[in-house]
Amino acid sequence: MYTFLNWLVNTISSMGYPGIIFLMFIESTFIPLPSELVIPPAGYLISQNHMSWTGVILSGTAGSLLGALFNYAIAVYLGRPFILKYGRYFGISKKHFIKGENFFLRHGNISTFIGRLILGLRHYISFPAGLARMNLRKFCFYTAFGAGIWVWVLACIGYFVGNNRERVMEVSRQWGLYILVGCALLVVAYIFWHKRKYSQITKHQ
Numbered sequence: 001m002y003t004f005l006n007w008l009v010n011t012i013s014s015m016g017y018p019g020i021i022f023l024m025f026i027e028s029t030f031i032p033l034p035s036e037l038v039i040p041p042a043g044y045l046i047s048q049n050h051m052s053w054t055g056v057i058l059s060g061t062a063g064s065l066l067g068a069l070f071n072y073a074i075a076v077y078l079g080r081p082f083i084l085k086y087g088r089y090f091g092i093s094k095k096h097f098i099k100g101e102n103f104f105l106r107h108g109n110i111s112t113f114i115g116r117l118i119l120g121l122r123h124y125i126s127f128p129a130g131l132a133r134m135n136l137r138k139f140c141f142y143t144a145f146g147a148g149i150w151v152w153v154l155a156c157i158g159y160f161v162g163n164n165r166e167r168v169m170e171v172s173r174q175w176g177l178y179i180l181v182g183c184a185l186l187v188v189a190y191i192f193w194h195k196r197k198y199s200q201i202t203k204h205q
Contacts, residue, residue, distance in 0.1 A: 016051075017051075017055050017056075017059040018059075020038060020039070020042055020056065020059040020060055020063060021059045021060075021062050021063040021066070022063065023038045023063065024038060024039075024059070024060050024061075024062075024063025024064045024067065024151075025063040025064075025066045025067040025070070026067065027063070027064070027067065027123075028063065028064040028065075028066070028067025028068050028070075028071070028122070028123065028126075028147070029067045029070055029071055029123065030071065030123055030124065035060075035064075035150065035151075035154060036154060036168060036169055036172045037165075038060070038154075039056065039060050039151055039154035039155050039158065040154050040155070040157050040158030040161070040168040040172070041158060041163065042056045042060070042155060042158060043056065043154065043155035043156060043157060043158025043159040044158040044159065044161075044162055044163045045158075046155065046158070046159050047158075047159045047160075047162070053155070056151070056155050057148060057151050057152055057155060060147070060148075060151035060154075060155070061144055061147050061148040061151050064116070064143070064144075064147035064150075064151065065140060065143055065144050065147060068116075068125075068126040068139075068143045068147070069126075069140070070126075071123075071124070071126035071127055071130065072126045072127075072129055072130040072136075072139060073130065074127070074130065075126065075127045075128070075129070075130025075131045076130045076131075076133060079127065079130065079131055080130070080131050080133070083097055083131065084097065097131075100128070100131075100132075101131065101132040101133075104128050104129065104131075104132035104134065105132050105134065108128075108129055108132060108134045108135075108138070108139075109138055109142050110142075110186070110187070110190050111125065111128070111129075112125055112126075112129055112134070112138075112139060112142040112143055112146070113142040113143075113145055113146045114146070114183045114186065114187065115146070116142075116143055116145075116146025116147045116149075116150065117146050117149060117150055117179050117183055118176075118179070118180060118183060119176050122146075122147075122150070126139075126143070150179075153175055153179070154172065157171050157172055157175065
């Protein structure tokens with residue numbers, strides 16, 4: 001699989017920005033193509049003046065958004081009808097589904113944003129958004145926002161580390177941990193803000 005992914009990246013990367021869009025589209029779906037194999041080489045090409053920051057970040061973000069929309073559509077048109085019809089056979093009642101749907105509709109913005117930044121979640125966060133039929137404009141905004149940050153981080157790694165795949169993967173894992181800590185702090189701040197907002201609403205009733 002690793003050999004195949006290397007071949008895929010090397011082949012499509014020769015296409016330039018369209019290649020980045022296509023590879024990040026694949027990465028953003030459920031196919032296990034690490035973005036660490038796609039964006040850092042482009043960051044290295046920025047340092048060699050063969051690509052631009054704007055082109056890499058926009059094409060990487062666009063590919064991520066297109067892949068997320070693909071997963072979103074699958075969840076809306078296939079996953080939601082399937083769960084509503086057959087979910088009870090898998091322990092998911094309609095009541096539980098609606099409860100989860102309401103939770104995501106209330107907290108989908110931050111869930112989508114943070115999900116795009118966390119390894120292991122960024123590929124799948126679009127599914128609950130689609131199942132809950134999250135507002136499409138908000139979904140696109142928070143998906144692009146989170147994906148854009150991750151693309152920028154990876155491009156910086158490639159720019160400063162260079163064309164050393166082992167070192168790139170090592171630094172990417174380190175930054176993945178930093179981002180995870182930052183996301184945890186953001187969640188704590190969000191919970192505190194949400195509770196404070198709820199208490200103020202309750203007080204004025």
